[in-house]
Amino acid sequence: MIDKQIATAAEAVADIPDGASLAVGGFGLSGNPIALIEALLAQGTSDLSIVSNNCGVDDWGLGVLLAARRIRKMTSSYVGENREFERQFLTGELELELTPQGTLAEKLRAGGSGIAAFYTQTGVGTQVAEGGLPRRYAADGTIAVASPPKDVRVFGDREFVLEEAISTDFSLVHAWKGDRHGNLVFRKAARAFSPVAAMAGRVCIAQVEELVEPGAIDPDDVHLPGVFVHRIVEVGPGIEKRIEKRTVREEA
Template sequence: MIDKTWASAAEAVADIPDGASLAVGGFGLSGNPIGLIEALLAQGTTDLSVVSNNCGVDDWGLGVLLNARRIRKMTSSYVGENKEFERQFLSGELELELTPQGTLAEKLRAGGSGIAAFYTQTGVGTQVAEGGLPRRYDGSGGVALASPAKDVRVFEVDGEDRDFVLEEAIRTDFALVHALRGDRHGNLVFNKAARNFNPLAAMAGRVCIAQVEELVEPGGLDPDSIHLPGVYVHRIIEVGTGIEKRIEKRTVRAEGN
């Protein structure tokens, strides 16, 4: 029996060094592995290069690492809910590789599948392909580092020549993910929107650390309901069903309207 359970989040992330690259699950604030993020914050790890759909908000999710100046670079598709992110990026303190959301998802999936790169039509004819997107500012309004031009090739699709841009896969040193349930072998089940990026982030990490709300014994999960097989997961901790969950915005209407 391969038991991948660890006693605590602190122990599970203890060997993540300064300068490590991380793939972190979550979509908005849904499915953020906050227990693992807070453990990483507590141990003082810094100079991190993080790949995640977004960077949380100012006081939650990856935003807590950002506020503590622990993140050197973000690779994301959306950064609009974090004022400190904007400040650090425009002041030249943070590097950003802005990536179309579907492309980011496929880059993570490709990395976990052993695919080095792929061609996509997304970004053709824009700075995503042609280069020049600011990755780091100089603090005075100028661009200190810009994105490079990417390879563009023509492929025939349905009898028509179309341009495609080459995107490289993403592999990271570690992955941090959140799941609804998992077993001791590392098989995971995700809940609703938390399934968007968590499985892909898990695949991309050379060492995947998963926090689960409920830990069950092997055989306790319906095989047909497993979203990510345990082969991708190396460590698993249980955080309980009472763990805090947040949403960015709540919109309500008056009763009867």
């Protein structure tokens, strides 16, 4: 389908079933596809396995799905700023696959590019490669599920660890601008994980602040080509955007 516009966020996520895997864009709170997340919350989808750099905060972003007990597993590189995340993980309610940030981005990119796995130096000599990282705790605080060891090989005179690619059933991303063919433009930090998250989903759903006609975006300005995007929803420039932490100094 050439025209990929969907009227509402609710319609765009309506076929995401319980137990689905999702790659979700965003970096901290920048670029969180909040309209799609809230539509998913409203329809009651549960038992989700989500791959995202982080899990929002207690009352925003993916944190709203977490608070409603809709997430079974998170694959993330950063899990701070969310007390409920900490509580669920330490009490055994949530599974966590903690992954180095650059490795996570490359796992998503590889999944979207049809690459099964790759070797990297990141994690060599640590529990990332050797196994034993807690993935799920038991109620008594013992480790119920730990990460397995990974294949390590020598190339030249250095060791590298094998990391498998990530692909998911769906992906959800927020973009600044898009056209009806699905070509997307991201802004600033929102671009960090969103393109690779979009690529990793077998069905990519994008919310955009501004939807334009095909040809209105210069091809050199496209950050993610429409071949990776299946549905696009316009949410308008007034959509809420939050800042995780704001630090200011007194005027001299």
